[in-house]
Amino acid sequence: MSQVIHQDEHYDEEGAKIGMWLFIFTELLLFGGLFIIYSVYRFRNQDAFHMAAEELNVTVGTINTFILLISSMTIAMSTSALQKKQKGTTILLLEITFMLGLIFLINKYFEWGVKFDHGIFPGSQYMMDNLSQGEILFFGLYFVMTGLHALHIIIGMVVIGFALSGVSSGRVHPHRAVLLENAGLYWHLVDLIWIFLFPLFYLIH
Amino acid sequence: MQHEKHHIVPYRTYLLILAALLIFTTLSVKITAIELGGLTVAAALIFASLKSYLVLTYFMHLKFDKIYIRIMVGFVIAVFLAVLTITFIDYSFR
Numbered sequence: 001m002s003q004v005i006h007q008d009e010h011y012d013e014e015g016a017k018i019g020m021w022l023f024i025f026t027e028l029l030l031f032g033g034l035f036i037i038y039s040v041y042r043f044r045n046q047d048a049f050h051m052a053a054e055e056l057n058v059t060v061g062t063i064n065t066f067i068l069l070i071s072s073m074t075i076a077m078s079t080s081a082l083q084k085k086q087k088g089t090t091i092l093l094l095e096i097t098f099m100l101g102l103i104f105l106i107n108k109y110f111e112w113g114v115k116f117d118h119g120i121f122p123g124s125q126y127m128m129d130n131l132s133q134g135e136i137l138f139f140g141l142y143f144v145m146t147g148l149h150a151l152h153i154i155i156g157m158v159v160i161g162f163a164l165s166g167v168s169s170g171r172v173h174p175h176r177a178v179l180l181e182n183a184g185l186y187w188h189l190v191d192l193i194w195i196f197l198f199p200l201f202y203l204i205h
Numbered sequence: 206m207q208h209e210k211h212h213i214v215p216y217r218t219y220l221l222i223l224a225a226l227l228i229f230t231t232l233s234v235k236i237t238a239i240e241l242g243g244l245t246v247a248a249a250l251i252f253a254s255l256k257s258y259l260v261l262t263y264f265m266h267l268k269f270d271k272i273y274i275r276i277m278v279g280f281v282i283a284v285f286l287a288v289l290t291i292t293f294i295d296y297s298f299r
Contacts, residue, residue, distance in 0.1 A: 039293075072260065083213045188260055196257070199253050203249050
């Protein structure tokens with residue numbers, strides 16, 4: 001046990017940031033692998049992907065894109081606010097980001113709900129009977145990739161929750177901002193993935 | 206205390222980047238609505254790349270961080286593109 005009473009807690013901002021980036025790289029390659037699967041299947045089933053993509057609602061997709069882009073800006077601003085020593089603004093911006101994440105998920109819930117009502121979900125008998133192999137592949141990839149992305153939104157919201165409690169308790173302050181910065185990096189990663197998911201599933205038909 | 210020379214990004218910069226991102230999104234929706242055949246895919250991917258460039262550079266602070274992080278990100282993107290290319294070469298010559 002340490003005899004030193006006044007020992008500075010270990011803090012390595014650059015190390016923490018590199019760690020976060022390395023984790024982000026693994027995430028990028030995880031989704032990258034899925035994107036490669038998508039592009040190969042699209043290449044082999046062009047007409048089926050074309051038809052299946054028409055089923056997706058471009059308006060809902062666009063609204064969700066706007067929501068995520070705005071939330072990315074608010075969390076980026078929260079870092080600036082913390083450095084400007086505006087604690088209240090930092091907390092408000094983080095709360096807005098959290099709420100926007102929640103709205104994204106609610107939209108996603110209804111969007112998936114409509115698909116389920118139409119009999120489009122993994123393993124549905126309707127799909128087996130009425131859709132071609134290529135269309136089933138499209139919706140399989142759609143559910144896996146947007147589902148995995150939604151899971152990342154949920155994790156991102158938990159991370160924002162930690163940053164939020166850190167800022168309000170004072171553990172995260174302008175000289176120890178890395179928790180907030182890394183929460184921001186993670187949230188931007190989620191945004192980055194959506195930037196590619198949106199055109200590939202909703203727009204290209 | 207460490208001697209951190211933190212670059213505080215002004216709110217205005219973030220607002221401008223958001224405006225650009227929203228404009229690119231709207232444009233990509235409008236352009237892909239037109240039937241352009243193979244060009245649709247290219248247009249959608251070009252806009253997505255532009256948007257991700259802005260997010261990485263400004264929101265993810267690559268512009269203000271040390272250069273080696275940018276190099277690492279570039280390397281990861283290069284690895285991804287290499288794997289994608291090799292996969293498609295494989296499929297095209299089967």
